[in-house]
Amino acid sequence: MPIARPEPQNARVIAHVDMDCFYVQVEQRKNPELRGLPTAVVQYNSWKGGGLIAVGYEARKFGVKRSMRGDEAKRICPNIQLIQVPVARGKADLNLYRNAGSEVVSILATKGRCERASIDEVYLDLTDAAEMMLSETPPEVLEEIDEEVLKSHVLGLHVEGNEREENVKEWLRQSDADHQDKLLACGAIIVEQLRMKVLYETKFTCSAGIAHNKMLAKLASAMHKPAQQTVVPSSSVKDLLASLPVKKMKQLGGKLGSSLQTDLGVNTIGDLLQFSQEKLQEHYGVNTGTWLWNISRGISGDAVVDRLLPKSHGCGKTFPGPQALKTIASVENWVNQLCDELSDRIQSDLDQNRRIAHTLTLHARAFKENDMEPQRKFPSKSCPLRYGTAKIQEDAVKLFDSGLRDFLGSQHIGWGITSLSIAASKISDLPQGTCSILKFLQGKIPSSTSLSGAGEFHNESLPLSSTVMDQEIKQKALASEAASNDIDIIFQAKPLKRIGSSVGKTKDVRKSSILKFFQSSNSSFHTMNQACERSSLDQASSSSFPECEEHSDLEQIDEQVGFSEDRIDSDGHHNQTRNGYTWGINMENIDPSVLDELPMEIQREIREWFHPPKRANTSRKGSSIVHYFSPVKKG
Ligand code: TTP
Numbered sequence: 001m002p003i004a005r006p007e008p009q010n011a012r013v014i015a016h017v018d019m020d021c022f023y024v025q026v027e028q029r030k031n032p033e034l035r036g037l038p039t040a041v042v043q044y045n046s047w048k049g050g051g052l053i054a055v056g057y058e059a060r061k062f063g064v065k066r067s068m069r070g071d072e073a074k075r076i077c078p079n080i081q082l083i084q085v086p087v088a089r090g091k092a093d094l095n096l097y098r099n100a101g102s103e104v105v106s107i108l109a110t111k112g113r114c115e116r117a118s119i120d121e122v123y124l125d126l127t128d129a130a131e132m133m134l135s136e137t138p139p140e141v142l143e144e145i146d147e148e149v150l151k152s153h154v155l156g157l158h159v160e161g162n163e164r165e166e167n168v169k170e171w172l173r174q175s176d177a178d179h180q181d182k183l184l185a186c187g188a189i190i191v192e193q194l195r196m197k198v199l200y201e202t203k204f205t206c207s208a209g210i211a212h213n214k215m216l217a218k219l220a221s222a223m224h225k226p227a228q229q230t231v232v233p234s235s236s237v238k239d240l241l242a243s244l245p246v247k248k249m250k251q252l253g254g255k256l257g258s259s260l261q262t263d264l265g266v267n268t269i270g271d272l273l274q275f276s277q278e279k280l281q282e283h284y285g286v287n288t289g290t291w292l293w294n295i296s297r298g299i300s301g302d303a304v305v306d307r308l309l310p311k312s313h314g315c316g317k318t319f320p321g322p323q324a325l326k327t328i329a330s331v332e333n334w335v336n337q338l339c340d341e342l343s344d345r346i347q348s349d350l351d352q353n354r355r356i357a358h359t360l361t362l363h364a365r366a367f368k369e370n371d372m373e374p375q376r377k378f379p380s381k382s383c384p385l386r387y388g389t390a391k392i393q394e395d396a397v398k399l400f401d402s403g404l405r406d407f408l409g410s411q412h413i414g415w416g417i418t419s420l421s422i423a424a425s426k427i428s429d430l431p432q433g434t435c436s437i438l439k440f441l442q443g444k445i446p447s448s449t450s451l452s453g454a455g456e457f458h459n460e461s462l463p464l465s466s467t468v469m470d471q472e473i474k475q476k477a478l479a480s481e482a483a484s485n486d487i488d489i490i491f492q493a494k495p496l497k498r499i500g501s502s503v504g505k506t507k508d509v510r511k512s513s514i515l516k517f518f519q520s521s522n523s524s525f526h527t528m529n530q531a532c533e534r535s536s537l538d539q540a541s542s543s544s545f546p547e548c549e550e551h552s553d554l555e556q557i558d559e560q561v562g563f564s565e566d567r568i569d570s571d572g573h574h575n576q577t578r579n580g581y582t583w584g585i586n587m588e589n590i591d592p593s594v595l596d597e598l599p600m601e602i603q604r605e606i607r608e609w610f611h612p613p614k615r616a617n618t619s620r621k622g623s624s625i626v627h628y629f630s631p632v633k634k635g
Pocket of ligand 1: 019020021022023024053054055117120225226
């Protein structure tokens, strides 16, 4: 249910940036011969030419739509280039597109708080940047305003033909405008600069909406595409919402929107204005009622949260009609393939971003033959996530079994699965340094208890006994401890405390070696492991059967719906790991010769905590988008 948040008192400048026909652009960059040609990306399923999932703007001119299949698209646009989405493990592999989206995000995040809202869209809070521009170089003092900014659409601004750009220039430069409009004008200039930078550095075009809140910015970004931007001054909000169909508003596409239409006869957002707040609260509860009252007036206080990485990883596959899975063996086969992909993705998230997922969830859609209770849904099930493909597969199959048992109840009837998906969620940061230092520490411990590195969870299990728990759970416990607590806490056993407490005693430290120290600290490390064993046993319950949590509803796990709330600063570093303070040591106090005895990777990490690397400034000069692309000539 939507949550009503009043807007902050000071005006904000929020942008919503949405890539144009994103998958098509990614394919066109990969194969420039496709540029300028009508192109669409089709799903992995060749039935009737495959379902279209992204349609290029050249193809849209012929009437090609996303709802079509390849065969139909070919009929209305014989020259259309149909590109199949990359395939891995018998299903679509979206990594190419995810990575391309990340390239864009890293550029957009340079100007303000950035929230990655889906694979190809981002919210930016540009308030500070706009305020700074307004105080230092307001638009009215600029000698030149870039051609692309002048192509902005300013809602409510009367523009016609050739006067268009002149009128926009005047609006941008108006010195008697109120502070809010002046901020939006600065926002428009900043967003155009960012869009040009995205274009030059990634070769992708995007469109944007610039407004005082997220809701209005999102509505605006879709109004003029491709490669354009739309500004929403406060004075135009009423007109914008007056004719906006309720179903077009985010969060009103489903049951709530339908109820507004059927129960209250509300067809546009503007229609909501006739209802008092009390009346809306009476119908939909205090929170939703207030939210509806707010949005009909263009009020939305949702903040842009710092979120550059996905909140969860999910992968799924549908099995429509006759493809429904009807045997346990066929379900297991697909569960295994999905787990294989999920395992790769969480592992690379761990390796690249030092993030660890804690919860595994399986969702399915199912039917029963001659169903007596058609309303009963296949329940989603969760358990603590254990790293390693085989473990994930094992647990996911058990989640499925458990879900199927609940779904069928006491009925012994045929069933079918029409969709399966698994997700890794509750992702948290692993403090910098944990992986390799743990790996290093573990390498120094006699082989009978040697563990795979926290950054390298292997599939093979050591023999389980009542005292030796599953090694991967142990690793996860270490890592999850690391993620949820200060690094001090992970290393609360002797080793690092001793480093920390002895660094002041310079002479002692100089004589000793950290390498030796670690080698002789096995007993402390065991203590630490035991503590972690206990905590992870509490958490993971048992390695033989996952403890299931049931979800009442089928949650959407697609990456498009949620991205994590990582705190990453503008240099791309996790803040919590920046300072040496967490370790209780000061770089100046560390004897370099001691540091030099550590393996290179650890030296590098320790140095980075104290002296994080700076990013190079890669901005380039912009010019018009229109002239940027021309189809690549063959031959
Ligand atoms: P969208 O942003 O919805 O659309 P788009 O970028 O293709 O086109 P537009 O210029 O109109 O914004 O989706 C982003 C990508 O997500 C899209 O290129 C393909 C993928 N996608 C799917 O795979 N399935 C879907 O149902 C939708 C809507 C998108």
